[in-house]
Amino acid sequence: MKKLTLNTVYLTLLLSLLAFSAQAHALWIHTSSNTEIGKTHDFKVYYADYHENAIEALADWYSDVEDFELWLISPSGKKTKLETKAKEDHFEGSFAVEEKGEYQLQISHTAKVLKGTTAYQFNAYAQVWSGKGKKVSKQQRDLSLSRKQKSSSFQVNYKGNALADASINVLGPDKENKEILTGKKGKAKATMERKGKYFAEVTYTDQLNAGDPSGLKAIWRCATQVIEVE
Secondary structure, eight states: OOOOOHHHHHHHHHHHHHHHHHHHOEEEEEOOSBOOTTOEEEEEEEEEEGGGTEEOOGGGOSTTGGGOOEEEEOTTOOEEEEOOEEOSSOEEEEEEOOSSEEEEEEEEEEOOOOSSSEEEEEEEEEEEEESSOBOOOOOOOSEEEEEOTTOOEEEEEETTEEOTTOEEEEEOTTOOEEEEEOOTTSEEEOOOOSSEEEEEEEEEEEEOOTTOTTOOSEEEEEEEEEEEEO
């Protein structure tokens, strides 16, 4: 029987902690839900685990997560890649509001696999409304978490289709954590009565077939959205 040295045990523990960190943390887009035509709308992107009150410095972000691409979808369906500026613990940027209706900010980044047979995909969304108008047209994407304007009802889709029996974790401003389950149409309603920020997150794991060309056994996906109730 092969003996494990102290260094081997330490390395195994470290890799396990890295994998756990990737699952516990997620990308989050912070921005106001409301804006007006003619204004410049600001946003920030964090890599954090709000259950542990942990916001990571850029130097500590997992794998190549900092290489994410952030896309803006306008009410007319125009898709624009947004530029971001790196700060100590987040990225920030802005966009010009030129149309009436719903804007959506989207991130979908699969991190480079450091070790093991599981890939981690981070999806983050933010919905911004400039009055009433067109909704964002359906975009082909992996795992998404969205809602209607001024609504606490969430919609979970996977590759464009409603995802039933998905567990949405909602952390409220009072640090109380609640889980809600989607129905057959991928919908679930949360209770967000108190003022402050709510952090909603859903996860889904793809178990891949044996012998998949990627060499992976699974893809862990998460989708997040920050809602600020005023």
